[in-house]
Amino acid sequence: MIKVGLDIGNSKISCAVCDFKINQKPRILAFVNLPTTNLNKNANTNIYTLKKDISEIIQIAAKESQTEIQSINLNIPVSGSNSYYYNSEISIENEIINELHLKKAINQSEFFDESKEHKNILNYIVDYEVDNKLIKVSPIGNFAKKINVKFYKLSINQNIINTYQNLFDELKIHIANFIPTPVSSALATLNEDDQELGAICIDLGESSTSIAVFENKKLIFCDSVSIGSKNITNDIARGISTTKESAERLKNLYGSVLSSPSDEYEIIEVPIISSEENQFRQINRSTINLIIKPRVEETLEMIWQKLKQYGLIKKGIKNLVLTGGGSQLDGVEEYAKIIFDSNVRLGKPAILDGLNKVFSGPQFSQTLGTVFYQESHYEINFLKKSKNLNKNTVFGRFSSWLDRYI
16 A cells, blocks of 8 residues: 655645555655745645645656555644543443443534534544543443543644645645644654553644644644744844844754853854845854743743643653654753653654655654554544444444444
8 A cells, every 4th residue: 555645844845655565664665855935834825836836746756656646645734723622421320331322422422513614633532431430441341320431622724624625636636634743743753652651742843843642552632832943043043133044054053952161162153134245243152042942941831831731741641752853953852851851852753664864854754654644543443333234324324433433
């Protein structure tokens, strides 16, 4: 099976084509990365330019992989999304829990609700409480007085979905799955132990920072904050009156979240914005780092507050993985250990056959993660399909839907 993943970034568009064969390691057939300008991931951009860029990268990827690309997994940001938990509780009066009890809990919940303004991208059961006791597997077969089913839902602005849908319809390419950015990043960087024992993946992107939390081999939360490495670049540019291009270079070459006594004595020559050409001034390295640290601290604190808001700090997950281009900033791992009081490591995409080392860095986690997405991994299937069920009936459609999502 060949899967194609596409990530539309602010400054680049990346496409991965991967071949999955039974009993063999996945193999990358093509990975294409093209720079773009004036794009943002909410599709609020020049559609003609975006369509042209996507068409170009698809053609290149198809040629390199010798594959006809008709369907893709599309990475989509979660900025401005609705992300929350909800519950459904039913009384069963000391009976054995069966499928009908769970159907009732689902049917009386907001599981089927979808507004005109937002499209449900993720919507599934996270865990159960049986007589106030938390369990993470199907409760069928247990005696109980009551059962509480906990759901997680993520919905994206429908206008964003429609914009992408129309664009790819014009290109005659089917969007198989819209994959939230945090999920893509996590799938590329978290191993099986991470996903089972519990891990938090933070993607420090260019325009936003996203978060995905896994436990018991399933996603239990994802969200984002609208601060990214671009904000650090802008802070440096404003702070020392230099160009954004120069600020980006200074951040990458000299930037650090942690201070060192030697920073005061390391002198750097930087161009300044002036009416005259080739104007420079000298600053010490500590000047740059004193600008960087507050922004990184703000970003990580906002993520920590998100986790606290949704009760995830109490879970005690101590495994933190940093990925994305911003994760390469010197000292960010050490500083994250202080903020989250956790074990922290830099998450790079899994080593894949056929992948050029140039594209193996954390800045490409989102793209590579899209090809690993499997819808079945985000389903809790406690109901077996009924092969003889008439899916044209109301109950048939309901049960078919349950088979897919529960």
